[in-house]
Amino acid sequence: MLEVTNLSKSFGSAQVLKQVSFKAQDGQILGLIGQNGAGKSTTFHSILNFIQFTGTISWNGQALTEKDYNIIGYLPEERSLMPKLTVQQQIRYLARLKGYQTADIDRQIPKWLERFAVKGDKKDKIKSLSKGNQQKIQLICTLLHQPKLIILDEPFSGLDPVNADLLKQAILEAKQAGATIIFSDHDMSNVEDLCDQVLMLKQGKVVLTGDLQAVREQFGRNRLFVKTDWSTERLAALPHVIQVALTRAGTYRLTLDTESAGPEIFTALTQGHYIQTFDQQPPTLDEIFRMKAGATDD
Template sequence: MLSVVHISKTFGQVKALDDVSFDVHDGEILGLIGQNGAGKSTTFHSILNFLSFDGQITWNGQPFTEADYDQIGYLPEERSLMPKLTITQQIVYLARLKNQPAKVTKPKIAGWMDRFAVKGQPTDQIKKLSKGNQQKVQLICTLIHDPQLIILDEPFSGLDPVNADLLKQAILAAKQRGATIIFSSHDMTNVEELCDSLVMLKNGRVVLKGTIDSVREQFGRTQLYLTTDWSKERLAALDGVKHVYHLGTHRYRLQLNDEAAGKTIFDAVSGGHYITEFSQQPPTLDAIFRTEAGGTDHE
C-alpha cells in the first residue's frame, strides 16, 4: 500500500502541494485529477523521491528503500526514449535500471509488442517508429518488469481509442495481479471506467477524495434523464427544474435544483402511466470536474 501523509512542497513563493494525504491499496487504481498546475506531477515526483518535500510517504508502512524503487513502473508525462537505440536495446536498458537482467527481459519483448500492437520489429530503431508506436514502446518499458507500484502521468495522451483500450486492458491486468496503480488524466471517462477511487487537486490542495461513486453522490442525484413527448418549455416550467437539455427526439436531461424534486416530476410527466425512460443520477465526473476546477473549493 502506498501512503501519502500530509505532504507539502514549495517552489519559491508558490505552494505546489499543501497538506496532501491519500492511500492507494494493493490491487487498487486511483485517479489523480486536476487542472494543469494543480500539483499532480509534483505529487508523482515526491513519491519517486525526485525532489524533497515536507511530510511522509511510505510503501507498505515503511519508507521507500532502493529495492522498493526497483518495483516502481513510472511513465512520465514528457516521453523520453533514445532514438538511436533499437526497441530491444531501449527496453532492456531501462529494465536493467530496475535490476531485471537482459536474459529475463528479452524473451518478454515480442509478447509485449503483440499485446500493444506495436508496428515494427524488435531490431527497429526507435527513431524509425511512428510517434504512437514510440509511446507504446515507452509503456512496455514501464510495465515489462511487472512493477508493484505503477505511476502513469497522462498515459492516454495521444492514444487513439483502439490503443487506449489496449492500455486499459494492461492496467486492469496489473490490477488483477495485485499492483498498486495511480494515474493522472484529463479525460474523466477513463477515470470513471478504470478507477476505484480518485483524488482531485486544486492549487496544490485536495478538494475531493473518495471512491468514484461516493464522490458523485456527494453532489446529489440532480441529473434526470427522461423520454417524453412534453416540450422543452413545459419541462422547464416544472418546480425544481434548473435547466433542460434536449438530447434528441423526445429525450431530455433535466438539471434539478434539488434531487427531492424527482418524485414530483415523475408523477407529473408519467401521469401514472408507463414511460420508457426516467433515470435520476448524480452528475458525471466530467461535470463535477468542470464545476470544482472552475468554482470554489469543496470542503
C-alpha cells in the same frame, strides 16, 4: 499500500503542494486529477524521490528505499525514449535497470509487442516509429517488470481510442494482479472508466477525495435523463426543474433544484404509462471537476 501524509513542496517562494494526504490501496486504481499546475506531477516526483519535500511517504508501512524502486513502474508525462536505440535495446536497457536479465527480457518482448499491437519490429529504431507506437514502447518499459506500484502521468495522451482501450485492459490486468495504481488524466471519462478512488488537487491542496461513486453521490442526484415526446417548454414547466437540455443521445437532461423531486416528476411524466427512459443520476466527474475548478471557496 502507498500512504502519503502532509506532503508539502515549495519551489522558491511558490508553494506547489500544501499538506497533501492520501492512501492508494493494493488492487485499486486512484485517479489524480486537477488543472494544469495543480501539483499532480510534483506529487509523482515526490513519491519517486526525484525532489526533496516535507511530509512522509511510505510503502506498506515503511519509508520507500532505493530497493523499492525496482517494484515501481513509472510513465512520465514527458516521453523519454532514446531515438537511436532499437526497440529491443530500449526495452532491455530500462528492464535491466529494474534487475531483469537480458534473456528474460528478450523472451517477453515479442509478447508485449503483440499485446500492444505495436506496428514495428524489435530491431527497428525508436525514431522510425510513429509517436503512438513510441508511446506503446514506453508503456511496455513501464509494465514489463510487473511492478507492484504503477504511476502513470497522462498515459492516454496521444493514443487513439483503440490503443487507449489496449492500455486500459493492461491497467485492469495489473489491478487484478494486486498492483497499486495511480494515474493522472485530463479526460474524466478515463477516470470514471477505471478508478476506484479519486483525488483532486487545486493549487496544491486536496479539494476532493474518496470513493469515486461516493464523491459523485455527495453532489446529489440532481440530473434526470428522460426520453419522452413532451416538448422542452412542457418539461421546463415541471416543478423543481431549473434547466432542460437535449443530449446528443436524443434524451432530455433535466437539472433539478432537489433530488427528492424525482418521484413527483416520474408520476407527472408517466401518468401511469410506460416511459422509455427515466434515469436519475449525480453529476458526472467532468461536471464536478468544472465546478470545483471554478469554485473560489474550497
